[in-house]
Amino acid sequence: MRILAIETSADETAIALLEADGATPEDARFKVLGNALLSQITHHIPYGGIYPNIAKREHGRNLVPVLMEALLKAGELNQVVVHPDDAISKEVGAILEREAELHTYLSEFFRSHGKPAIETIAVTYGPGLEPALWVGINFAKALSRVWHVPIVPVNHMEGHLMMAAAREGVFAPVAFPAIALLVSGGHTELVLIREWMKYELLGETRDDAAGECFDKCARLLGLPYPGGPEIATLAQKARASGLPRATPLPRPMHDSKDFDFSFSGLKTAVRNAVHLTTQGGEKTFSHEDRAAFAREIEDAIVEVLVKKTAAAAEEYGAHTVILGGGVSANEHLRADLTKKLEGTPVLFPPAGLSTDNAIMIALAGYFRAQKKEFAPHDSIKASGNLRLI
Ligand code: KG4
Ligand code: ZN
Numbered sequence: 001m002r003i004l005a006i007e008t009s010a011d012e013t014a015i016a017l018l019e020a021d022g023a024t025p026e027d028a029r030f031k032v033l034g035n036a037l038l039s040q041i042t043h044h045i046p047y048g049g050i051y052p053n054i055a056k057r058e059h060g061r062n063l064v065p066v067l068m069e070a071l072l073k074a075g076e077l078n079q080v081v082v083h084p085d086d087a088i089s090k091e092v093g094a095i096l097e098r099e100a101e102l103h104t105y106l107s108e109f110f111r112s113h114g115k116p117a118i119e120t121i122a123v124t125y126g127p128g129l130e131p132a133l134w135v136g137i138n139f140a141k142a143l144s145r146v147w148h149v150p151i152v153p154v155n156h157m158e159g160h161l162m163m164a165a166a167r168e169g170v171f172a173p174v175a176f177p178a179i180a181l182l183v184s185g186g187h188t189e190l191v192l193i194r195e196w197m198k199y200e201l202l203g204e205t206r207d208d209a210a211g212e213c214f215d216k217c218a219r220l221l222g223l224p225y226p227g228g229p230e231i232a233t234l235a236q237k238a239r240a241s242g243l244p245r246a247t248p249l250p251r252p253m254h255d256s257k258d259f260d261f262s263f264s265g266l267k268t269a270v271r272n273a274v275h276l277t278t279q280g281g282e283k284t285f286s287h288e289d290r291a292a293f294a295r296e297i298e299d300a301i302v303e304v305l306v307k308k309t310a311a312a313a314e315e316y317g318a319h320t321v322i323l324g325g326g327v328s329a330n331e332h333l334r335a336d337l338t339k340k341l342e343g344t345p346v347l348f349p350p351a352g353l354s355t356d357n358a359i360m361i362a363l364a365g366y367f368r369a370q371k372k373e374f375a376p377h378d379s380i381k382a383s384g385n386l387r388l389i
Pocket of ligand 2: 156160184185325326355356
């Protein structure tokens with residue numbers, strides 16, 4: 001099956017075209033035919049996080065260029081390179097909420113360029129920012145009408161999970177029961193998986209997500225958004241150069257007996273510690289201070305994540321642990337989790353595919369399509385707080 005996936009839940013506009021066969025990840029094979037992504041990060045930097053209405057506007061402008069790039073890479077379109085500032089991008093962005101107009105516009109376009117060989121469209125319908133999700137959903141509906149192909153709605157977190165188990169064209173073996181730690185900018189979830197595509201939520205964050213905590217703490221240190229990679233780089237430098245450690249920060253809920261998390265207290269502790277170090281803004285932060293803080297922040301977040309994941313793995317006798325979501329890019333988290341779980345295989349996404357992309361949506365969408373979970377257009381709605389079940 002050839003599946004085109006659309007992802008617009010946060011600040012990446014992503015589209016991928018995959019060819020896949022096999023009914024479950026155990027016997028599936030897939031090939032990425034075309035993969036394209038435009039990040040909006042520069043637009044959100046001034047706000048220190050994602051600004052929903054800007055995300056919506058940018059997705060609107062980016063969808064056509066990203067679609068064209070993915071189709072071009074897949075050999076499904078002749079040389080048409082479209083930029084976000086081109087008339088067609090702006091026009092499509094402007095009429096995304098006007099279904100009939102969008103349909104006419106895209107029908108005209110593909111009448112002259114030919115219909116690509118696609119059998120299904122997968123689109124993220126949650127969780128995420130609803131204004132951003134709607135952009136992708138409306139675009140998916142229009143393409144589905146133009147190309148006469150069905151839509152399969154995809155849970156973004158299932159996409160992260162599938163991506164963590166995916167390897168070059170196949171899936172890594174997963175022995176059940178498995179425990180998944182899904183950590184992104186909006187979510188922190190511990191999930192028990194007894195068989196593919198059946199999930200039991202063991203715990204989640206009660207306030208900020210792990211990635212959100214990285215981002216907010218980074219902002220307090222004067223580092224740009226997204227803060228996770230910035231903190232990780234500085235923390236690594238601090239460790240390598242043997243800098244003295246910063247004032248210890250709390251490890252929230254480290255010893256609680258449940259599988260929930262809480263990260264907002266950590267952010268408050270960082271705010272107070274920064275205030276003390278800079279004497280209420282009188283003194284400037286030295287590079288060493290900043291690096292020492294980054295290391296302590298990373299240690300605090302990673303320790304809690306590792307402790308809870310290992311406890312869940314032990315309690316449920318996990319044979320595999322899966323780490324997915326943007327924060328799974330964190331090398332320190334990968335290394336500590338692998339060390340702590342010695343003997344139990346730990347899977348994480350291939351390089352560059354921890355953070356949002358459309359390959360992950362195509363993979364999850366493909367397996368949902370195998371289960372015939374196609375949905376009528378009227379029933380597909382953005383679901384900001386969608387759960388993994
Ligand atoms: O999954 P993702 O790309 O988007 C959402 O679904 O939210 O995750 C983005 C999050 C951001 O909070 C970002 O700071 C964090 O992932 N992140 C990292 C690293 N790379 C990205 N956090 C820690 N260390 C990293 N290397
Ligand atoms: Zn994500």
